[in-house]
Amino acid sequence: MTAKPSSYRFRRALFILGFTLPTFLLFSLITAYPMLRGLYISFFEWSGYSGSMSFIGLDNYKRLLKDNIIGTAIYNDYFLVFWKVVLILAIATFLAVALTRMNLKRTGLFRVVLFFPNLISVVVIGVLWRYIYNPSDIGFLNAFLSLFAGDPVKTVWLGQENTAMWSILAPAVWAGIGFYMILLMAAIMNIPESFYEAAGIDGASRWHQFKHITIPLIWEQMKVSIIHIVITTLNGSFIIIFLMTEGGPDNSTQVMGSYLYQIGFQQYHMGYASAIGALILILTLVTSLILNRLLKRETIQM
Amino acid sequence: MKLTKTESLVTWIVRLLVLVWTAAVVYPLLWTLLSSLKDNKQFYGNKPWALPELPLQWSNFAYVWTEYKFGGYFLNSVGVTFAATALAVLLSAMTAYVIARYPFRGSSLLYFVYVSAMMIPLILSLIPLFFLLDGIGLTNNLLGLILVYGAGALPFGIFVLVAFYKSLPKEMEEAASIDGSSEAGTFFRIMLPLSKPGLITVAIMNILTIWNEYILGTVIMNDPMKKIYTLPVGIAVMQGEMQYRTEWGPLFAGLVVSMIPIIILYALFQRQITGGITAGAVK
Numbered sequence: 001m002t003a004k005p006s007s008y009r010f011r012r013a014l015f016i017l018g019f020t021l022p023t024f025l026l027f028s029l030i031t032a033y034p035m036l037r038g039l040y041i042s043f044f045e046w047s048g049y050s051g052s053m054s055f056i057g058l059d060n061y062k063r064l065l066k067d068n069i070i071g072t073a074i075y076n077d078y079f080l081v082f083w084k085v086v087l088i089l090a091i092a093t094f095l096a097v098a099l100t101r102m103n104l105k106r107t108g109l110f111r112v113v114l115f116f117p118n119l120i121s122v123v124v125i126g127v128l129w130r131y132i133y134n135p136s137d138i139g140f141l142n143a144f145l146s147l148f149a150g151d152p153v154k155t156v157w158l159g160q161e162n163t164a165m166w167s168i169l170a171p172a173v174w175a176g177i178g179f180y181m182i183l184l185m186a187a188i189m190n191i192p193e194s195f196y197e198a199a200g201i202d203g204a205s206r207w208h209q210f211k212h213i214t215i216p217l218i219w220e221q222m223k224v225s226i227i228h229i230v231i232t233t234l235n236g237s238f239i240i241i242f243l244m245t246e247g248g249p250d251n252s253t254q255v256m257g258s259y260l261y262q263i264g265f266q267q268y269h270m271g272y273a274s275a276i277g278a279l280i281l282i283l284t285l286v287t288s289l290i291l292n293r294l295l296k297r298e299t300i301q302m
Numbered sequence: 303m304k305l306t307k308t309e310s311l312v313t314w315i316v317r318l319l320v321l322v323w324t325a326a327v328v329y330p331l332l333w334t335l336l337s338s339l340k341d342n343k344q345f346y347g348n349k350p351w352a353l354p355e356l357p358l359q360w361s362n363f364a365y366v367w368t369e370y371k372f373g374g375y376f377l378n379s380v381g382v383t384f385a386a387t388a389l390a391v392l393l394s395a396m397t398a399y400v401i402a403r404y405p406f407r408g409s410s411l412l413y414f415v416y417v418s419a420m421m422i423p424l425i426l427s428l429i430p431l432f433f434l435l436d437g438i439g440l441t442n443n444l445l446g447l448i449l450v451y452g453a454g455a456l457p458f459g460i461f462v463l464v465a466f467y468k469s470l471p472k473e474m475e476e477a478a479s480i481d482g483s484s485e486a487g488t489f490f491r492i493m494l495p496l497s498k499p500g501l502i503t504v505a506i507m508n509i510l511t512i513w514n515e516y517i518l519g520t521v522i523m524n525d526p527m528k529k530i531y532t533l534p535v536g537i538a539v540m541q542g543e544m545q546y547r548t549e550w551g552p553l554f555a556g557l558v559v560s561m562i563p564i565i566i567l568y569a570l571f572q573r574q575i576t577g578g579i580t581a582g583a584v585k
Contacts, residue, residue, distance in 0.1 A: 015485040016400050020412070023397040023456060030453035031419055034427030034434060041430065048433070095323065098316045110320065112572060114327055119564050121514035123534040124557045127541050128330055131550075138550070140333075140350040174326070179579060186580045206309060235423040239517050243538060257425045264429050265521070277426035284423060 042274035048264075053271075060275035070276070073254045074283070079165055080172060080255070081233045081287075085226055087173045088180055093222070095177070096184035097210060101196075111185065115178035122175075126243030129171040133157040158245050161252040168244055168253060172237065180225045187221040188214060223295045227288050234284045256280045331561075338362055338554035345550045362555040366540075370552065371529060372559055375536035379513060379560075382444055382532060386451035387508040391501055393452070394459025399489055401460070402467035403475065413464060420457045424517070432521050442525040447532070450518055455508045462581045466500035467493070499574075506571045507578040513564060533560040 042060055046053040064070050095114060099107040117125070132140040135156040145153040157167040191213065199209050215222075238257025241247060247254035247262060254262075256276055264273030337345075339354040339362065348355075367373045397416075401409050431450070432441065440446030474496065478488040494501075516534040523530050531539065537556050544553060568575060 012404070012485065016404055016406055018486070019396040019400045019489075023393040023460075024412070026393065026449065026453045027416065027419070027456055029434075030431065030450055031422075031427070031456075032415075034430035035422055037430035037434075038426045038428075048429075091323070095320065098320050102313060102316050104317060104320065110324060112568075113324060115568075115575075116331060116565075117327055119510060119514075119568055120331075120561060121516060121534045121537075123514075123516045123537045123541075124334075124560060127537060127553065127557060128334060130541070132330070138345050138350060143350050178327075182576050182579050186576075206312070231421060235425070238425065242517075243541075257423070260425055261428075270429050273429060274426070277423065277429075280423045281426050284421065288421070 038274045038277050041271055042278050044271045046270045047268045048270050056271070060272045061278075063272060064275055064279060069251050069254055069259060070256070070279075072251060073256045073259045076165060076253060077234055077237065077255045077283075080169060080237050081230050083169050084172055084176060084233050085229050087169075088176045088229055089222065089225060091173070092177050092180035092184055092225070093218075095181045096188055097214060099181075100185055100188045101206075101210075101214070111182070114181060117175040118178040120175065122239050123243060125171050125175050126240060129167075130158070130244055133167055135159065158253075159249050161249060164245055164249065164253045168241060171244075172233075172240055176229070180229075183221055183225060184218055187218040191217050226295065227291055230287055230291060231284055234280060234287065256283075334554050334557050334561075338551060338558045340551050340554075342548065342550060359551050362551040363559070365549075366552040366555045366559065370536070370540055370556065371531075372533070372536060372556055374529075375531045375533045376559065378444060378530060379532045379534075380563075382447050382451065383509055383512045385448045386455065386512050387505050389448065389452035390455035390459055390508055391505050394456050394504065395463055395494065395497065395501060396489070397456075398460045398463035399467050399493060402464045404485070413460070416457045416460045420461070424454075428517070428521060431518075435522060441522050442528050442530050444530065447519065447522055450522060451512045451515065454518075455511065458507065459504045462504050462578075463497070463500055465581070466497055470496060502571070503574045503578045503581060506567065506574050509567065510564065510575070513560075 041053075043055060043057060044053045045056050045059075098104060099110055104110075131138075134140070135142060135154060137143065137152075141157065142153045142155060145155075155163065157163050195213050195217075196209055199213060204212070235257070238255050238261065241253055241255050241258040242261060245253045247258045251259075256279060260273045260276040260280070263269050263276065333351070336354055339358040339360065341359050341362075344352065344355055367376075397412075400406075401413050435441050435443075435446045435450070440449070470493070474492055475488050478492055479485075483491070514534060515532075516538065519532045519535040520538060523532070523535055526539075533556075537553075537560060540553055540556055544550075
């Protein structure tokens with residue numbers, strides 16, 4: 001090997017710098033800086049446009065502990081996390097198995113069609129489902145239920161506390177399944193057919209095959225799916241809340257993200273809003289770490 | 303293999319359930335399309351599932367396009383999506399190429415930073431990002447939105463393309479460097495064309511995300527006088543106005559307008575989209 005002259009090393013360093021620096025600058029400015037700045041602001045009292053920011057230490061965090069709405073918001077976040085994980089995973093696994101292992105016809109077409117809701121903007125989903133839940137005569141759900149009930153049904157699905165969160169859960173599940181179905185289908189199709197053939201010769205029923213071949217061999221992807229659902233729900237479910245109920249009625253459907261938005265962009269308490277943001281970050285990291293632990297143990301047991 | 307009686311019964315139940323779910327997925331979308339062809343009278347007089355009466359109200363589309371300025375929002379969406387995707391694909395390909403083929407001190411740390419950014423909640427940075435952009439005149443400005451969407455798409459692109467460049471054979475670059483081609487020249491003339499499948503996957507996933515994005519759009523393009531909106535922001539604003547003027551047909555026409563390009567894209571690139579899901583979820 002010949003020694004590399006210094007001009008060559010210089011040229012290579014220039015190449016590496018030129019190829020990575022623009023990306024790094026854009027990332028630092030738009031992604032990293034605002035995130036760190038958000039953590040920083042959480043120690044201040046600041047109304048936004050006015051220049052005066054006063055350092056108040058941990059006061060914003062102490063306020064979190066005393067704020068009842070934060071309790072509701074955390075509860076609602078985990079309500080969505082829990083039910084989305086259970087329902088999305090159950091339905092997506094069912095569909096994935098049905099479309100790969102049950103000798104159905106036209107599975108390709110079903111796969112394409114069932115992914116549709118994942119392609120649609122959350123705004124479209126919000127408008128569509130708000131119309132479905134519309135409490136007046138024009139709402140789809142009430143008109144449908146009225147066919148079976150004696151009197152016209154006038155339920156205000158998104159406007160009363162005992163139905164609002166469940167009404168938000170439905171579109172969140174509806175729009176989430178296709179993605180995980182595709183993921184699990186790919187995993188199932190990677191399982192060698194010979195595994196199933198051997199089990200079939202041994203007389204194992206389909207349920208048995210599902211339990212002892214399919215599930216263990218797609219567990220890795222199911223784990224990825226669970227963690228993915230948890231992270232995207234904690235980080236993003238505020239958007240559908242914001243579009244469908246804006247956290248109402250009486251803050252009963254508030255999640256941490258929608259509450260942050262309200263405190264920051266509508267009430268101009270930027271410091272307190274940023275403390276809520278820090279809370280979201282911490283809860284997301286802690287929850288996914290704990291889940292990683294828990295789910296790993298389960299794999300070893302199998 | 304012969305199925306037992308219970309197993310064939312199970313098969314029928316499974317088929318039925320798949321069909322039920324398919325109906326639950328397709329019907330709301332089909333119904334959106336049908337509703338976009340109704341006038342207000344039909345919304346209030348008929349059952350929600352009634353078919354639109356003739357003549358079909360195609361005028362709803364023209365109405366929402368001009369009266370609600372969806373034509374402008376559509377162009378904004380197209381421009382922002384296209385520019386931000388191009389920016390993100392180019393920048394993430396260049397960085398991914400260096401990380402995969404020319405590792406340097408700190409390059410794995412850099413990779414780790416980019417990839418873990420995918421886990422950070424966006425809302426934490428929303429307030430500082432708004433004030434940052436507002437301070438340099440990039441709110442209510444399409445360039446601001448392009449930079450934000452482009453930056454947001456970098457981690458996913460770097461993640462997928464690093465894996466892609468690592469999988470390409472090394473001989474290509476060696477041959478090129480013997481020919482005296484510079485590293486940058488090799489990248490643009492040989493590696494970039496070779497990585498087309500990976501680039502297309504990344505581009506399509508970015509387009510889908512950016513086209514549908516709402517929350518950054520509504521925060522950054524917040525001026526109700528200027529109305530420099532993207533389609534999702536425009537739809538949300540229109541829905542808000544429904545309290546004062548109920549025009550259901552045009553509202554659903556607006557939804558259809560925003561969905562059509564996505565469905566065309568899906569029809570053309572269905573394979574890449576499914577590939578993109580499996581590539582992106584293995585993090």
